[in-house]
Amino acid sequence: MNDINARxxxxxxxxxxxxxxxxxxxxILTVEIPKDPKMGDYSSTCAMRLAKxxxxxxxxxxxxxxxxxxxxxxxxxxxxxxxxxFINFRMKKSALASVINTILDAGxxxxxxxxxxxxxxxxxxxxxxPTGELHCGHARNAAWGDSxxxxxxxxxxxxxxxxxxxxAGNQIVMLGESLIxxxxxxxxxxxxxxxxxxHAQDVKDIAVSIAEAEGDRWLDADPKERLAYFMAxxxxxxxxxIDADLKLYGVRIDSWIHETLFYENDKARIKAVLKRMDDLxxxxxxxxxxxxxxxxxxDDKDRVLKKSDGTLSYMTPDIANHVYKVERGYPLLVDLxxxxxxxxxxxxxxxxxALGYPADTLQVDLIQMVRMVEDxxxxxxxKRTGNAITIRxxxxxxxxxxxxxxxxxxxxxxxxxxxxxxxRTRSNDNPVYYAQYAYTRMFNILHKEGTPEFRREDSYxxxxxxxETEMLKLIAEFPKTVAESAKNxxxxxxxxxxxxxxxxxxxxxxxxxxxDPQNPELTNQRLGLISAVMITMKNALDLIGVSAxxxx
RNA sequence: GCGCCCGUGGCGCAAUUGGAUAGCGCAUCUGAUUCCGAAUCAGAAGGUUGUGGGUUCGAUUCCCGUCGGGCGCGCCA
Numbered sequence: 001m002n003d004i005n006a007r008x009x010x011x012x013x014x015x016x017x018x019x020x021x022x023x024x025x026x027x028i029l030t031v032e033i034p035k036d037p038k039m040g041d042y043s044s045t046c047a048m049r050l051a052k053x054x055x056x057x058x059x060x061x062x063x064x065x066x067x068x069x070x071x072x073x074x075x076x077x078x079x080x081x082x083x084x085x086f087i088n089f090r091m092k093k094s095a096l097a098s099v100i101n102t103i104l105d106a107g108x109x110x111x112x113x114x115x116x117x118x119x120x121x122x123x124x125x126x127x128x129x130p131t132g133e134l135h136c137g138h139a140r141n142a143a144w145g146d147s148x149x150x151x152x153x154x155x156x157x158x159x160x161x162x163x164x165x166x167x168a169g170n171q172i173v174m175l176g177e178s179l180i181x182x183x184x185x186x187x188x189x190x191x192x193x194x195x196x197x198x199h200a201q202d203v204k205d206i207a208v209s210i211a212e213a214e215g216d217r218w219l220d221a222d223p224k225e226r227l228a229y230f231m232a233x234x235x236x237x238x239x240x241x242i243d244a245d246l247k248l249y250g251v252r253i254d255s256w257i258h259e260t261l262f263y264e265n266d267k268a269r270i271k272a273v274l275k276r277m278d279d280l281x282x283x284x285x286x287x288x289x290x291x292x293x294x295x296x297x298x299d300d301k302d303r304v305l306k307k308s309d310g311t312l313s314y315m316t317p318d319i320a321n322h323v324y325k326v327e328r329g330y331p332l333l334v335d336l337x338x339x340x341x342x343x344x345x346x347x348x349x350x351x352x353x354a355l356g357y358p359a360d361t362l363q364v365d366l367i368q369m370v371r372m373v374e375d376x377x378x379x380x381x382x383k384r385t386g387n388a389i390t391i392r393x394x395x396x397x398x399x400x401x402x403x404x405x406x407x408x409x410x411x412x413x414x415x416x417x418x419x420x421x422x423x424r425t426r427s428n429d430n431p432v433y434y435a436q437y438a439y440t441r442m443f444n445i446l447h448k449e450g451t452p453e454f455r456r457e458d459s460y461x462x463x464x465x466x467x468e469t470e471m472l473k474l475i476a477e478f479p480k481t482v483a484e485s486a487k488n489x490x491x492x493x494x495x496x497x498x499x500x501x502x503x504x505x506x507x508x509x510x511x512x513x514x515x516d517p518q519n520p521e522l523t524n525q526r527l528g529l530i531s532a533v534m535i536t537m538k539n540a541l542d543l544i545g546v547s548a549x550x551x552x
Numbered sequence: 553g554c555g556c557c558c559g560u561g562g563c564g565c566a567a568u569u570g571g572a573u574a575g576c577g578c579a580u581c582u583g584a585u586u587c588c589g590a591a592u593c594a595g596a597a598g599g600u601u602g603u604g605g606g607u608u609c610g611a612u613u614c615c616c617g618u619c620g621g622g623c624g625c626g627c628c629a
Binding site: 030032033034035036039043045048051057058082083084085086129166169170171287288289291300301303304305306307308309311313314315338339340341342343344345346366368369409410411413414415417419422426427429430431433434436437438440441444445446448450451477480481484488492493496499500503506507509510511513514515516552 | 554555556557558559564565566567568569570571572573574575576577578584587588589590591592593594609610621622623624625626627628629
């Protein structure tokens with residue numbers, strides 16, 4: 001065990017057992033870095049938290065604990081009581097610096113932790129309809145979800161990254177019809193383009209590409225066959241583009257689940273779910289439609305499962321979709337939806353609850369709207385195409401790193417203005433480059449001509465500068481920060497971490513010289529520190545899909 | 553009308569999930585490069601956390617009311 005946090009906590013545990021014969025429940029024994037370094041390197045609030053359980057003054061508890069700790073924690077230089085019952089620790093410098101070798105050993109895996117304990121979790125996000133290109137509204141969802149997956153994976157969860165393809169509804173028929181119209185147009189023939197069809201350029205492009213590949217053989221084909229062909233071909237080509245754009249954006253999807261899957265074999269999966277609901281007495285018929293008694297599970301009105309015309313409402317195959325996730329062995333489900341779907345959350349949770357799944361099986365994070373802004377005014381359309389700005393255009397314009405950083409750095413629960421101009425600027429106005437520049441600077445130090453090769457040491461006892469202490473504490477916190485960001489699904493905390501680490505480093509850089517020929521021992525230890533900070537920074541940036549450049 | 557989300561210096565965001573004197577960036581002002589890249593740093597100024605109550609050792613965080621902004625209230629998807 002080489003983690004200071006863990007060592008303090010296990011010492012606290014021992015002392016509580018010894019002095020109070022108490023097995024402290026989880027969540028009570030926590031160690032934090034106080035805001036003000038004057039208070040100490042680390043701090044625990046456990047005495048105050050235990051005051052009620054032990055029926056004692058928190059200050060007295062703190063005294064008793066501190067007394068016991070002085071023998072059990074040789075890494076601590078001083079242990080003091082402050083305020084209403086804080087226990088403050090100042091650690092020996094060599095103890096703080098021991099994290100350097102931990103990081104050098106872990107390398108790209110530093111920060112990884114097992115807080116997820118191998119549990120299975122299925123994250124469904126993006127899930128845009130395959131009827132057009134991904135636009136910047138999807139970009140916030142895509143970046144956030146991908147970062148959540150990265151955090152969960154780094155925290156020992158068994159994650160399945162899934163995209164639900166809505167390919168069974170009327171919109172795919174419209175896509176097919178729109179493509180046929182453009183296909184006819186290509187050959188100079190007439191075919192009505194439906195008013196609520198898809199008029200965007202990319203639909204035209206697909207039609208032209210089909211025409212070039214297939215020739216005019218579909219002009220006189222059987223209309224039913226033709227529509228089926230154009231629907232399938234259109235969907236596949238749109239999905240290929242979506243996949244390519246997501247890859248460009250650094251987003252990986254492992255599993256594409258098509259809505260039509262649930263219609264296969266005469267709707268076998270949907271019928272099974274409807275039967276289950278019927279058997280549980282959750283449905284009734286009214287006005288020729290089949291209803292789900294969702295009000296009994298917290299909804300404000302009952303919902304239609306099967307419309308009076310015999311077709312299914314959107315929700316019905318989606319219930320089958322969620323059931324299928326659990327059936328594949330994923331007891332925990334996360335969905336990322338646009339905030340305009342918030343009423344749908346209650347509905348889907350009600351359905352799963354009614355089917356007998358635990359209440360917290362499904363967790364939905366709602367993503368608030370994004371407005372693209374330039375010079376203070378909203379930009380609705382791309383200047384180039386006249387359509388909504390696509391994710392691809394965004395990547396080409398501001399860059400993947402800036403786009404992802406901007407979307408991930410802000411909590412999705414709040415409305416966001418994406419400042420195109422700011423994201424584009426390569427200057428100190430732009431927070432992405434602040435963190436990346438710190439990495440580049442560190443790389444330069446290590447690879448500068450004349451910098452000696454770093455030799456690993458057993459102890460780094462010369463790193464006593466306050467800046468060095470702060471950086472050591474910060475990088476030692478990294479695995480804990482990753483675990484908490486994963487648990488709470490708050491990748492924006494990774495941005496804060498990067499920024500904080502960059503700030504500490506830049507400050508250090510300006511006040512201490514790393515490479516000093518007059519002092520080879522100190523130089524070597526500082527090179528060790530820089531190597532460790534670099535690894536941490538790179539790993540942190542990677543968790544939000546931002547690159548760590550060696551040159552800028 | 554009902555429901556959900558948000559409200560933190562001029563602007564954009566944090567706050568270790570209920571902890572100590574509420575932090576950071578931009579903008580403003582004053583300084584720092586013969587020295588590892590100035591896409592940098594040091595310092596100053598800027599706050600009754602929308603507002604009124606409540607819960608307790610302690611509230612930006614939890615509860616109730618209220619004001620302001622956004623979204624949603626289909627046999628659409």
